[in-house]
Amino acid sequence: MFIKEYFSTIYRSIKSLLTGMKLTGYYFTHLNKIKTEEYPDNRATLKMADRFRGEVVMPHNENNEHRCTGCQACEIACPNGTIKIITKQEILADGKKKKRIDSFIYHHDLCTLCNLCIVACPSDAIVMAQTFEHAVYDKKLLKKILNNPDSKIMEGVE
Amino acid sequence: MKLLGDDEISEDGEFIINMGPQHPSTHGVLHLKIWLNGETIIKVQPNLGYIHRSIEKMSESLSYRNFIFATSRMDYLSAHINNLACALTVEQGLEVEIPERAQVIRIILSELTRLASHQLWWGSTGLDLGAVSPFFYGMRERESILEIMEETCGARLTMNFMVPGGIMADIHPDFQRKTKAILSQIKTNIKEYDDLLTGNVIFEERTKGVGIISKEDAISFGMSGPCARASGVSCDIRKWFPYSGYEKVQFEEILETSGDCYGRYMVRMREMLQSVSIIEQLIDNIPEGEIQAKTKNVIKLPKGEFYQKVETARGELGVYLVSDGAASPYRIKYRSPNFSNLFALPQMSKGAKIGDLVAIMSTLDLIIPDIDR
Numbered sequence: 001m002f003i004k005e006y007f008s009t010i011y012r013s014i015k016s017l018l019t020g021m022k023l024t025g026y027y028f029t030h031l032n033k034i035k036t037e038e039y040p041d042n043r044a045t046l047k048m049a050d051r052f053r054g055e056v057v058m059p060h061n062e063n064n065e066h067r068c069t070g071c072q073a074c075e076i077a078c079p080n081g082t083i084k085i086i087t088k089q090e091i092l093a094d095g096k097k098k099k100r101i102d103s104f105i106y107h108h109d110l111c112t113l114c115n116l117c118i119v120a121c122p123s124d125a126i127v128m129a130q131t132f133e134h135a136v137y138d139k140k141l142l143k144k145i146l147n148n149p150d151s152k153i154m155e156g157v158e
Numbered sequence: 159m160k161l162l163g164d165d166e167i168s169e170d171g172e173f174i175i176n177m178g179p180q181h182p183s184t185h186g187v188l189h190l191k192i193w194l195n196g197e198t199i200i201k202v203q204p205n206l207g208y209i210h211r212s213i214e215k216m217s218e219s220l221s222y223r224n225f226i227f228a229t230s231r232m233d234y235l236s237a238h239i240n241n242l243a244c245a246l247t248v249e250q251g252l253e254v255e256i257p258e259r260a261q262v263i264r265i266i267l268s269e270l271t272r273l274a275s276h277q278l279w280w281g282s283t284g285l286d287l288g289a290v291s292p293f294f295y296g297m298r299e300r301e302s303i304l305e306i307m308e309e310t311c312g313a314r315l316t317m318n319f320m321v322p323g324g325i326m327a328d329i330h331p332d333f334q335r336k337t338k339a340i341l342s343q344i345k346t347n348i349k350e351y352d353d354l355l356t357g358n359v360i361f362e363e364r365t366k367g368v369g370i371i372s373k374e375d376a377i378s379f380g381m382s383g384p385c386a387r388a389s390g391v392s393c394d395i396r397k398w399f400p401y402s403g404y405e406k407v408q409f410e411e412i413l414e415t416s417g418d419c420y421g422r423y424m425v426r427m428r429e430m431l432q433s434v435s436i437i438e439q440l441i442d443n444i445p446e447g448e449i450q451a452k453t454k455n456v457i458k459l460p461k462g463e464f465y466q467k468v469e470t471a472r473g474e475l476g477v478y479l480v481s482d483g484a485a486s487p488y489r490i491k492y493r494s495p496n497f498s499n500l501f502a503l504p505q506m507s508k509g510a511k512i513g514d515l516v517a518i519m520s521t522l523d524l525i526i527p528d529i530d531r
Contacts, residue, residue: 012359013359016357016358016359017358017359017360019353019354019357020291020353020354020355020358022353023350023353023354024291024354035298035301048308049305049308049309049312049330050309050330051308051309051310051311051312051327051330052308052312052313053312053313077223077224078224079220079224079225079227079228112227112316113312113313113316114227114316114318115312115318115326116223116224116227116318119321119326128312
């Protein structure tokens with residue numbers, strides 16, 4: 001009885017090991033079934049998903065115009081204090097005063113990419129860019145001003 | 159047997175070792191102080207606080223829309239389910255009707271999260287017990303699920319996709335096709351998992367009869383999730399207290415009676431198939447309609463207390479929220495599954511060998527940021 005159990009254990013052990021080895025061997029010989037992406041080498045073909053959240057950017061059109069009204073909804077929506085908007089008063093042609101953004105400061109190092117600012121924006125002024133590889137040597141480089149120098153607000157955006 | 163004091167070393171071979179906070183098998187910064195007699199464990203004492211980020215206190219200064227994002231950082235492998243728990247708590251106070259479409263998408267995403275979490279656990283359990291290849295097989299399916307998440311939610315781990323009232327955006331046009339593809343892939347691949355690890359003799363020897371916890375102990379330690387179900391405690395929140403439309407889907411609560419490491423392993427392996435069947439029931443009949451109920455721009459909850467519990471991949475997550483009528487919560491308390499599960503570890507590992515401790519810990523499936531918060 002003991003001897004029978006002894007040998008059946010050995011048989012079962014070898015069988016279970018071989019079952020596992022068979023699977024490993026299958027993938028060893030079927031290279032086309034392997035899904036590994038060799039990351040730094042595939043940079044040219046690597047495409048991130050459309051909704052991937054990389055960083056917040058402010059798109060400008062060809063006339064260097066953005067859509068940001070300076071309403072600060074994104075600043076309130078941000079849980080981390082990532083966004084800081086500095087506004088200025090601009091005197092329009094008809095003499096009226098209007099609030100405009102001076103600089104839209106975005107701290108990439110504080111940002112958790114939660115998308116709440118994008119959802120909060122009433123005029124679609126900011127979007128998420130599909131960039132990655134954001135590591136830099138100096139922390140100061142992660143503080144970005146999103147509006148271009150001398151940019152203006154687009155006509156008709158309120 | 160006399161226990162040693164903190165700094166004592168006795169002459170008959172008893173001594174103290176520290177496992178962690180950087181031990182690779184502890185899956186994070188868990189510090190275990192272990193009293194040993196030779197190779198046998200006398201006592202284990204978990205030492206916490208290495209990754210405390212004060213998420214609960216932080217939430218008190220954030221608005222009801224904002225505090226949800228931080229819960230993705232608690233149990234990062236079930237981020238969707240954590241977000242869902244918070245969203246449900248706020249909705250309880252708002253008393254809004256969540257659109258059918260949002261509810262179904264919420265369940266599908268939660269179950270996909272559970273699948274991804276269990277696959278990572280399967281891989282890392284193999285890795286902890288000395289089998290390196292399962293890690294790569296587990297990661298393979300998880301990667302496909304994370305690609306779906308990335309396409310629909312925009313992020314792979316910290317999605318922040320559930321908002322009070324519904325979901326943040328509609329699903330990606332490819333979502334249904336890709337999910338169906340991954341489901342059929344998972345069903346064939348679970349057979350590969352069984353070939354590779356479940357029937358493996360070394361794995362069985364190291365897990366069967368190791369780290370046993372009885373049903374009574376599991377209840378009194380407040381264990382939940384797959385760990386408690388392996389001891390025969392019926393505690394699936396999805397069955398007992400259905401939320402977000404789980405009452406409409408058919409699934410089986412997996413129970414094992416052995417209470418050892420192998421039992422916990424088998425519960426999770428069988429749970430994966432249940433998750434697959436839940437998604438299969440829903441993926442073809444996602445109802446059309448709105449994805450968000452109308453909520454005010456600044457959410458204010460009425461004065462009172464709200465509690466919502468959900469079943470994450472590791473057990474019962476409870477969110478207790480006290481509101482004083484302001485725009486941010488007065489107090490938030492999270493009842494996290496890993497905290498209760500961890501404190502059953504000293505009981506499980508009493509008398510076990512030091513090598514078994516790694517097996518017990520890996521089948522407990524601890525996520526340390528969830529313990530500390």
